[in-house]
Amino acid sequence: MRFDATDRAFLAALLHRLPRDVLREVRLLVRPDTVLRWHRDQVTRRHAARSRSKRPGRPRAVRSIRTLALRLARENPSWGYRRIHGELLVLGVKVAASTVWEILKEAGIDPAPERASSTWPTSWAPGLTPCWHATSSRRSPSPGRGCTCSR
Numbered sequence: 001m002r003f004d005a006t007d008r009a010f011l012a013a014l015l016h017r018l019p020r021d022v023l024r025e026v027r028l029l030v031r032p033d034t035v036l037r038w039h040r041d042q043v044t045r046r047h048a049a050r051s052r053s054k055r056p057g058r059p060r061a062v063r064s065i066r067t068l069a070l071r072l073a074r075e076n077p078s079w080g081y082r083r084i085h086g087e088l089l090v091l092g093v094k095v096a097a098s099t100v101w102e103i104l105k106e107a108g109i110d111p112a113p114e115r116a117s118s119t120w121p122t123s124w125a126p127g128l129t130p131c132w133h134a135t136s137s138r139r140s141p142s143p144g145r146g147c148t149c150s151r
Helices: 005-015 020-025 032-051 064-076 079-092 097-106
Strands: none
Touching: 005 032, 005 079, 064 079, 064 097, 079 097
């Protein structure tokens, strides 16, 4: 005869308080050591279930770090997560850049905001054409004439 888990738990709960010599005298379908092992297993499982972490995975960042990162992001909207990470390091806060990314994402702030200012190629003077190829001379293009190299 095989007992299922509920039968073993029930027998262990009933019989574990009896002294070992009394258990040996009682007619059981299992040995007294088996009943005691069932009880030990039940206690172990119960303790393991209670001590298990309620939230799986890595713990969240400390609240003070989160508020500081969000404050830096709100006060400096053009900063991305890497700049905020660098500023936190300067302040002595050890946190990974990916953590700053997650903090900003959870708060609904874009971790890498689009820059409002124009990029440097669009800010060239009209008529000034850049020279992208490598030249041996150190001449710079003259305004309005384009590239002055031999190409």
